[in-house]
Amino acid sequence: MRFEELDDLYHATILEHRRHPRNSDRLEDPDITADGVNPFCGDEIHIQIALDSEGRVSRVGLQGVGCAINQATGSMLSDAIQGKTLDEVAALSRSFNDLMTGGPHSDGLGELTTLESVRQFPIRIKCALLAWSALDEGIEDYAPARSR
Amino acid sequence: MRFEELDDLYHATILEHRRHPRNSDRLEDPDITADGVNPFCGDEIHIQIALDSEGRVSRVGLQGVGCAINQATGSMLSDAIQGKTLDEVAALSRSFNDLMTGGPHSDGLGELTTLESVRQFPIRIKCALLAWSALDEGIEDYAPARSR
Amino acid sequence: MLDSGKIREDFPILSKKVYGKPLVWLDNAATSQKPRSVIQSLVDYYEGYNANVHRGVHALSIESTDAFELARQKVADFIHADAAESIVWTRNTTEAINLVANTWARDNIGAGDEILLTPMEHHSNLVPWQKVAQENGARLKFIPMHEDGTLDLENIDAIFGPRTKLLAIVHVSNSMGTINPVKELAARAHAVGAMVLVDGAQSVPHMPVDVNDLDCDFLAFSGHKMLGPTGIGVLYAKRDVLEEMDPFLRGGEMVLEVWYDRATWNALPMRFEAGTPNIADAIGLGAAVDYLQALGMENVRQHEVELTGYGLKRFEELDEVVVYGPQNPDVRGGAILFNAADIHPHDLGTIMDRQGIAIRTGHHCTMPLMRTLGVAATARASFYVYNTTQEVDTLVDGLKEALEYFAHEVRGA
């Protein structure tokens, strides 16, 4: 059987992240928490973020169950947002969404760019977006608390 | 336009009965009353029967609204049951039902036999049966009262 | 405006003969015929990409889901709805109205509240409200009607009040053709805080309908009356109204998460679509909408105004025939309701049938209206895009002969 057409989707980088997810330890005292579920897949993602005094992401915890795409995206995300301000994280999230929907996207996505292949499998795009939409909501929920 | 195929359904005898329904005066003190409605057609039939001392039909009143078939059948019925015992009326009703369903039927139906043509118009058979099923029910309701 | 001759070629059934005579289909208010493109869309689905929708990762499921949701978008565009989420698939108009009766109405209409209707409602927009009234202690109230079948709005201010919770009104009467001033009445209803449900079974197929212009909260219609397959209908509802409503039917597809003792609901509009939907026929309705859009709904309307005007004029030749409903074709739909003085509608129906002419006879699912008109039954001829003035002639000539036929009684077997 020839699986070439799958090699983009299951790119080595993606499978490596899935096998060895980064930052998987749960943070005990996070500033921000974010949770996403996709009941149709049984996929779950849980994110904790600690900020430093300047409001930059200092530590990330991310745990989840789900398919390779969902798992790998989460792992890459947990690396990619390190050291960024929340505004920068939000911009990154927009950029990743653009990548998935085929729009023009900035090139600051690093490893995440390997997920571009998911676009050839439209039904799986939501797998790649679960962690990001959870993150967006987490940040949104945090923002009003911050301005209180 | 050629209506020949309709000439059986709208046989002269049938149209004549429809135009001049027999026994249409309402009886004031009937022994038996029977009413039938077919809401889908808006058809109605109301029958009153007076019995003589021997239990034979002595007078009939029959009023109704509805199509030619329904009206004509009612009119013929009101003639045909005169002088009969209730058992004979019930037998006549069975015989008419047989005529409509294409079964073997006795030949005591007289004029009613002209309605045999209705069988070529199956959707109209219920029009011919309305008066008879009302009559059947009226007799059934009367029977227990009689045996009390 | 429409080239009916050309249109007819798209409808295979119209070349059929009945008792050796060409079929003249004038029973469109009951159900319409279907163009080849709609029939073919069903064949294409079953031969090419039949699969259950929404939860499959395989190719056919993705293809069927896309086509199914595209059909929803087509229907949304057709009635100018803002979003496809406002379109809930049902079996027919009747189920759409029952959905609202069993959800929004059940939860929002209380004792002493009023549901406002018209005397010309189809049973499907009357009997569901009788149940709500009975169970919730509400009252049905009817807008008065003139003899010509138009609403009597003289005392309209007295009709709407603080207890009015719902106006449920037929847009175009399936019996008399009356077009009701739904937009104006909806504004009145909203002014007293009432909701508005429009029975669009006879308007959506026949004229441009814009839910934003009407500003109705609910609109119900049936696919089978607008060139689409049987088994598919639509409930349109404003998004925020739908969002607040409890689900109706429950089961697969409409849930988000389920535990043994409880469940949460899926997003709109799936929340209101329990179980495997009627996928093929939804796609078929999409094809019907394509067909109507290509004709142009203004043209469809214009065609029917012309046919109805012509028909009403020709009916004047028939002395013994009474026509019900408004007489001006510009303010009525394409249905002519009538009675021949001396011939019962069913006899008329049978005689027409033997000439290949299909008309409807009886109460047209408006029994109370029949009583109000003082008749037990009536006959109805109703038009659509493929009907022609020649067919109207066939009908009127056929009626003439029927009248003559019944006038002569001395015939023998």
Next chain:
Amino acid sequence: MLDSGKIREDFPILSKKVYGKPLVWLDNAATSQKPRSVIQSLVDYYEGYNANVHRGVHALSIESTDAFELARQKVADFIHADAAESIVWTRNTTEAINLVANTWARDNIGAGDEILLTPMEHHSNLVPWQKVAQENGARLKFIPMHEDGTLDLENIDAIFGPRTKLLAIVHVSNSMGTINPVKELAARAHAVGAMVLVDGAQSVPHMPVDVNDLDCDFLAFSGHKMLGPTGIGVLYAKRDVLEEMDPFLRGGEMVLEVWYDRATWNALPMRFEAGTPNIADAIGLGAAVDYLQALGMENVRQHEVELTGYGLKRFEELDEVVVYGPQNPDVRGGAILFNAADIHPHDLGTIMDRQGIAIRTGHHCTMPLMRTLGVAATARASFYVYNTTQEVDTLVDGLKEALEYFAHEVRGA
């Protein structure tokens, strides 16, 4: 027993290619494919005799009514129902169950009463009862289940009691294939005066089902899972039960007489069919029943026992794959539920899809069961009359390669 090779020729879609590979349709528990005769029955209807049923006097209406009612009789005969009046058309299994929940159950289940279910119910036979329980103050109770997905009936005497009012049970589990001893449980239920509803969505299409033998009060199933069109389903109910039930949806067709303030109901089964029915698809389901009857349901069952037995055996070659449900093909239906140790079902689904193999992945509308099995999602291959042992081989070989593929991670773009 069945000649699947010959059968396949009757199904146009089966000659389709997906990504250049022959379609291997193993998603039959979600929906089945359709033979040419069923598709043609729809074309024949729309091209030949499309008309609204039951109230027309014209030729087409009579023809469509006859075909529509003949289809009902065919379905009645198929499940050995005594009378066609026991067959109510619905959209699908889900609507059929909701009909009972909103009528019989709403009126007959009271506070403290118990509704007995199993842990393997499809959402459609669970969520409607949650609503009844909540609104009427009743309790849902679940028959315990063994690890292998069969019911644990050891303490069965303690399970049925005087408060048991309804047993609502899936005949064949759509997830695990378990065949439940419905007949025995129905007898128990009746012994305590409870009613019995059987979810036959996965039994009626796949094996002989006799409602009199099962002695169930209600049986629900879907046309689209048994070679029929989408949009048509069936509620069977015992005649005397149906006779006592209040109507569900209200409107045209289900009424006898209507006044402005009240209505009376039509005869069975129309009383439960409001509005224009899905005429074409009911006739299509009749054609599907003809097709299945010609094959013989005993043969259909035998074919699936063989395929499932073969499949379960071949699955044993896959070390890293867990199969759920009972292992003996004689006591289970034709669905194999499984998980590959290290590959998420959705990744598996995508990999199979690219080989042309359609399997289903996820929770199969049995989320609570998935939790009981301790998994978030699973994969399922399910069989029908046109599937072959070669297709089972394609599936198992494909799974092998997928497992190998995921085992090697060092690949680059």
